[in-house]
Amino acid sequence: MSDPSKAVPGHLRVGVIGARGRMGAQTCQAVQDAGDLELVAEVGGRASLTPLVEAGVQVAVEFTHPDVVMDNLRFCLENGIDVVTGTSGLLGPRLEVVRGWLADHPERSVVVAPNFAVGAVLTARFARQAARFFESVEVIERHHAGKIDAPSFTAISAAREIARARADAGLGPVPDATTSDPDGARGADVDGIAVHAVRMPGMVAHLEVVLGSSGETLTLRHDSLHRSSFMPGVLLAVRATTRRPGLTVGLESLLELD
Amino acid sequence: MSDPSKAVPGHLRVGVIGARGRMGAQTCQAVQDAGDLELVAEVGGRASLTPLVEAGVQVAVEFTHPDVVMDNLRFCLENGIDVVTGTSGLLGPRLEVVRGWLADHPERSVVVAPNFAVGAVLTARFARQAARFFESVEVIERHHAGKIDAPSFTAISAAREIARARADAGLGPVPDATTSDPDGARGADVDGIAVHAVRMPGMVAHLEVVLGSSGETLTLRHDSLHRSSFMPGVLLAVRATTRRPGLTVGLESLLELD
Amino acid sequence: MSDPSKAVPGHLRVGVIGARGRMGAQTCQAVQDAGDLELVAEVGGRASLTPLVEAGVQVAVEFTHPDVVMDNLRFCLENGIDVVTGTSGLLGPRLEVVRGWLADHPERSVVVAPNFAVGAVLTARFARQAARFFESVEVIERHHAGKIDAPSFTAISAAREIARARADAGLGPVPDATTSDPDGARGADVDGIAVHAVRMPGMVAHLEVVLGSSGETLTLRHDSLHRSSFMPGVLLAVRATTRRPGLTVGLESLLELD
Amino acid sequence: MSDPSKAVPGHLRVGVIGARGRMGAQTCQAVQDAGDLELVAEVGGRASLTPLVEAGVQVAVEFTHPDVVMDNLRFCLENGIDVVTGTSGLLGPRLEVVRGWLADHPERSVVVAPNFAVGAVLTARFARQAARFFESVEVIERHHAGKIDAPSFTAISAAREIARARADAGLGPVPDATTSDPDGARGADVDGIAVHAVRMPGMVAHLEVVLGSSGETLTLRHDSLHRSSFMPGVLLAVRATTRRPGLTVGLESLLELD
Structure with missing residues (x-):
């Protein structure tokens, strides 16, 4: 060998x-x-x-x-x-x-390295850099139906980095008027950032960060289809x-x- | 007058x-x-x-x-x-x-009519019709940050119609291996269908249904930007x-x- | 055998x-x-x-x-x-x-059957049915970089069916104010419908139809990741x-x- | 005054x-x-x-x-x-x-400044930075049906910056096996980068850059819905x-x- x-x-x-x-x-x-x-x-x-x-x-x-x-x-x-x-x-x-x-x-x-996908690393980096220019941000990760944990480690890391960048820039909590959400549709709260996990056959590993301000959104998305x-x-x-x-x-x- | x-x-x-x-x-x-x-x-x-x-x-x-x-x-x-x-x-x-x-x-x-957006009505209809051809399906709805309830009435209705269509076709529960989701990233369970709600400035009213089977996904999305x-x-x-x-x-x- | x-x-x-x-x-x-x-x-x-x-x-x-x-x-x-x-x-x-x-x-x-992907067949069907409710529509197909023809047969078929549905509903040409497009960014014209072809490693076979009217769009997208x-x-x-x-x-x- | x-x-x-x-x-x-x-x-x-x-x-x-x-x-x-x-x-x-x-x-x-949308500026910057890590890249811009020129100035600028970044990194032409494209579905060629322009009611101003390598894509997208x-x-x-x-x-x- x-x-x-x-x-x-x-x-x-x-x-x-x-x-x-x-x-x-x-x-x-x-x-x-x-x-x-x-x-x-x-x-x-x-x-x-x-x-x-x-x-x-x-x-x-x-x-x-x-x-x-x-x-x-x-x-x-x-x-x-x-x-x-x-x-x-x-x-x-x-x-x-x-x-x-x-x-x-x-x-x-x-x-x-917890994740060797350069695209996912770039997504997290760009999200962190863009964070201070937008009023709000959420993370949506999608994986195959066989994944046992939610949200993914990469999504949690990205949310934490984003939350830190917002704090460093002096931004307060993201705006959210939700008063009624009996079944938890708003997803996980990771350091103040909402993280959503989708699980489905036909998906592999996908990380999406959406940032928004009045009249605009910025979407950063990495789709990994194969090892x-x-x-x-x-x-x-x-x-x-x-x-x-x-x-x-x-x-x-x-x-x-x- | x-x-x-x-x-x-x-x-x-x-x-x-x-x-x-x-x-x-x-x-x-x-x-x-x-x-x-x-x-x-x-x-x-x-x-x-x-x-x-x-x-x-x-x-x-x-x-x-x-x-x-x-x-x-x-x-x-x-x-x-x-x-x-x-x-x-x-x-x-x-x-x-x-x-x-x-x-x-x-x-x-x-x-x-609870929703006069023809595009949203078509999205729900198409999702219901497509449901029996896919192993799984989830709903993601996005709205402006001022919305007080989650998920939206339209998303709940769509999820219920989809669940009924799956049951009529004899499909069982959607596959989902999640065993650890401490913070609720998997969203709301509406009649067995996961529904996720995003709230953000820069969004208005958006309904997305994603259906998936081995090797493929079908995405139906309505974006309403204005009354x-x-x-x-x-x-x-x-x-x-x-x-x-x-x-x-x-x-x-x-x-x-x- | x-x-x-x-x-x-x-x-x-x-x-x-x-x-x-x-x-x-x-x-x-x-x-x-x-x-x-x-x-x-x-x-x-x-x-x-x-x-x-x-x-x-x-x-x-x-x-x-x-x-x-x-x-x-x-x-x-x-x-x-x-x-x-x-x-x-x-x-x-x-x-x-x-x-x-x-x-x-x-x-x-x-x-x-020219295409056995049920999701692609549904996408074309739904696009044809939705066509008469929207002022305009375009088709974007994405494939791996090894594909030799553009646009794909499936995209051409979808565009033709959409064009026929619009004609049957008495709709005229799609609105388009373009007067300057020296390099052909507006894509192919298939029976009056614009069709765009993206070719890239990391893609497999993807068909997207976007329909739009004042204040709204409807997107139908099939992603085929594997045979x-x-x-x-x-x-x-x-x-x-x-x-x-x-x-x-x-x-x-x-x-x-x- | x-x-x-x-x-x-x-x-x-x-x-x-x-x-x-x-x-x-x-x-x-x-x-x-x-x-x-x-x-x-x-x-x-x-x-x-x-x-x-x-x-x-x-x-x-x-x-x-x-x-x-x-x-x-x-x-x-x-x-x-x-x-x-x-x-x-x-x-x-x-x-x-x-x-x-x-x-x-x-x-x-x-x-x-040709474009005051911070999100669009970030999109172009991130695309330029990511360019050297991916085998290929294309640009899709979407605007309302009243726009007279295609592609948009912002899309052309982004494509040029990306082309320069690829050249600086020693990357050759993007891979593309297309031999038959009678109607121009592959879009405009801007310094070797394909640029596609969509025009539709319901859209405002949207810039999307997609980068791809074997098994993955990275999508950067800015949606501007309002002035x-x-x-x-x-x-x-x-x-x-x-x-x-x-x-x-x-x-x-x-x-x-x-």
Whole structure:
């Protein structure tokens, strides 16, 4: 499963942890298709990581489970391997632990991203920037009928960023005259922002932010129809590790828009 | 305020009750602009209706208040005047009373419509017809931030019609794997159909129905940007009174689509 | 490739011609998944059709090429097999030939459909029905960047049906004050209806009809994200053959909406 | 028409040129409603500007005609008045003339904006920023049926900015396999970007940019339903004059997003 002889001089040597999962398999394909990257190791989500070292992996892409991601991260850092991970559950205290490990390995790079869709990251960024120019804003996310949680993590994050931008700009609560809503049609209140979740076969993953003022609305919408839409973001993160030591949370700073 | 001399032979003589309200004023304008109608009387929502009789009104358009609409209707029927009304609160038992009055005046016509926007009526109709071909369906309604109730009456009606159509076709509950929704992002449940309400400056009145099955969605959306969008429906109802004695509830049957 | 022993009593015995093409393969899967159908034969698009007869096929689904579809249709009719076909090029004179064959086999059924997406058929139907209530209408179709023709056949058909409905209702040309459009931004003119074609990676097949009058718009939109969205329409046609002898063009009449 | 006694200490004294036009009248209202501005003069589009000087106007908002705007600008600059103008035709050589006048009055400020809708400016900005992350992009603009030119100036500007951003990022032409488009459904080609123009009653002014890559699309859409949506941008420009001497073209730099 690992083969150092595959490495091409000048190419970044990439390994995938969780290579047989859906995101992992897609990542293997995307790395193989990229002209500047070399896929030199594929290991299962709970398998030994020794093949990564044997294959001389420089960056590991990790899509596994919350209960093994910390062990995987530590192994990589201790073995001189940068990591890009999209495994869920890497929040708050766990991030502090990772930051501690990185203090001991200051040349290593870890990118933690809850969402690798560049379009969704741009949607959240643009919504945050536009927020102070509009009187009100709401979030509508749509997903396939098999999703178990509502609203989505990405929608909650976007709502929180928007709420913070409004507060920073000195805006008060969004206007809302509703006095009667017996069945909860107005949706979830996330830091004062209404968030609506639609679940339906025929949908995949869609994030919409609508901002409104007297006489106008601005709509920002990302439609993700296939897992392939995450790959440009994964590859962007892989390449960024070589020039960004330390911990990076979220793709946005990697887009270099400022 | 009334002037029988204004009547033109062969034109339908129309009076407006509640002529100084927003819908009433718009109706006066629309009747004046219509080549086949003659505006011969305008009275206030709580004023004496005698001017209607003096002006020889054939059809009265009534946009007033729930507490006077029944008196207005009875007066018109007793004085040989057909009525088109959009006043809210004309439901269930009140409709039966009106039906009783019409039994005593079998040549008279009353059209009661909760929504005169032909586009919204078509949206609800098409949604009901499409319902049995899709696995799932949700309703999103958007209104200006000054609206006090959620969801809108039109959205509730649409959801109920859709639910009935699904039941008639033998479809079970819509698929939904949601197990965690602590803040109610999934919206209101109206007869098993999720209904979401957005409230925002820059919006007016918008009804969207989304139907989905594996690999596809069908979206039906009506955007009403101005009260003028109700006028074609009001005029359609006015003209229909001459050939439809009895009680008509809703505009749909007047569209003669079947 | 064919096996009469697979037939289950009471089930409709289905064969697929062009079984290794993309639509054919998807159809094989859909028939196998349907509880009331039995897949008893799969043949290539240009292969001998004898296996259909040997397998006792009652209905053949045919997705092949314009240059073989006529031979395939004749073979089936002469061998007592009903046909559902989505092969392109079955227009005008060819349909008359098929009608002639059916005159010799009056118990046989042929369904020819240019588009098996029920949602797209509904969109065109609803647009046609709504057309006379709105002052104007335009069509926007969106497809993947690999499509070679613009606008799509489905969009052209929809525009033509809409134009006919407007003419039947006595509506004149759509209002359009454009006097300067040096680069053709107003799109194609199909029987007086503007049709716009968008081509982009990330899109699949999308049909949108927008109708507008003073103060309001009605939007009807079908989004097809995957070939699986055609299967309900294919199965609907397969089942309809048993009760509709003769030629049926298009899915709409099979939906039994009137 | 002008009244210096109306000025409130500490408030910016504003005059409106073209005060009886639609944009001018809306501006007068907006200035009156703003707590930090004082409307001290209103003059017609071709009237004497002396009242501006008599009223001690600090900033003039100018919505007039291409044939008088240059005279109005010069008068203001020579009389110590800053100017915000949305009059069309202030391009290329004319801007150079204005720049020359400002060289003689280095403390004066002129803001020239083709579009005062902040939402439209944000849409164009976000589209330009997102462009390099997507394989393709198209622009769809929708306007009322009375608009005489297509595509809109704002859509052309947006397309040009997007094309420049793609070129800067080293992206080649957008992918497009179209070989047959006899009636021009693919729309206008503006620097390699397809631009589509929809014209319809019920629409006002809408700008949509759609970006797409394999498996995803990003949609940025501004809907302007009323002239009131331009007022926040006008007031933003008025206030900015006090701290931005020289010529400012377009609202974007005033939004201070970087």
